[in-house]
Amino acid sequence: MGNPVDEPVDDEIGIDWRRLEDVELTPILAASLDAFYELGYHGTTVREVARRVGVTVPALYYHHDSKEGLLIALLELSTADVLTRANAADRDGGDDPLRRLANVIEAIVLRMTNRARLASLEGEVRYLSDENRQRYRAVRKGVEEVVLRVVQAGAASGDFTVEDPAETTRALLGMCQSIPRWYHAEGTLSPEEVAAKYVAIAMKTVGVQPK
């Protein structure tokens, strides 16, 4: 019943983690993402989002109770998406820590490159209320835990040489998370090429030398 090696489809949740379809956003969330990206969270008003969607302000409030609610909805959707993909990528690596790490980094980088705009909302998290920031951080912690689990597995099996798994995990996530900053600016590489480069760098970072 195991997945064949070249078949990344994860039956358990029915997703192909290597395939990034256009992310499904409601018209209101799509307009919010555009506005937050162009004007910043503080520069965006609920009125502006309503104008872009072509609905009245009360109609918008029917679906989302505040501007913060719009940001939360986008952040949760974005983080849940990367968490699902990272978990599927991890499982798809079976028992091999090298393959698991390569898959997880690939999944994260594919998402950072294909969805740079959504990924860059991360910068607005500090404007959330304490309660919402905690809630969001808990979801994001899930992504960190996937990477940490793999790094620890590789350290335990002797495949990786890692002094501080938690800090190495943050460094790996940090290098991936900074991709949206430059990816659009340059852009001669495809998402798959960027992913392959970061997989190679991540392997080094956990002490695996190229063969």
Added chain:
Amino acid sequence: MGNPVDEPVDDEIGIDWRRLEDVELTPILAASLDAFYELGYHGTTVREVARRVGVTVPALYYHHDSKEGLLIALLELSTADVLTRANAADRDGGDDPLRRLANVIEAIVLRMTNRARLASLEGEVRYLSDENRQRYRAVRKGVEEVVLRVVQAGAASGDFTVEDPAETTRALLGMCQSIPRWYHAEGTLSPEEVAAKYVAIAMKTVGVQPK
């Protein structure tokens, strides 16, 4: 005339790159930094900055010609500061690529941790006008070039094993740049402890195994 090993003072420009005094900001720039950090760039008005400093709006415009001018001034100051320190740290490493990289990563991480608020302004760069963004990116490119120069030197000398020096440089900077995102949230580690951890991780990333 060479510097003794434990003396990081760089005589050429007279700075001790390991010592981060309080960054010297004019009252207007200090108030701008506070406002941008709390309210975001778009959420900040020139009037708000003037109110915080206790000057009139025309008085503020006498020094800075726009809100964008305030952001530019802070970004340039911040980037010039890290560039100066990174260059001093590099020179202080002499001809040894390992020591050079350790110094440069230490200098960058010390700045990210000690000046997390200033460093986090980076997220506002996308709101700059095209011309100002280009100008700012040119300065920032200088920091990238310091790291790239060291990575290339280590690759050439055989001390490092690096397939793609440019991408490895971006990954190293990415891991350092993401520090302000979590550093304040947790904060049981001193800046020096964080720097030491990132130096160790960076060494791995360029293929140097711990002894």
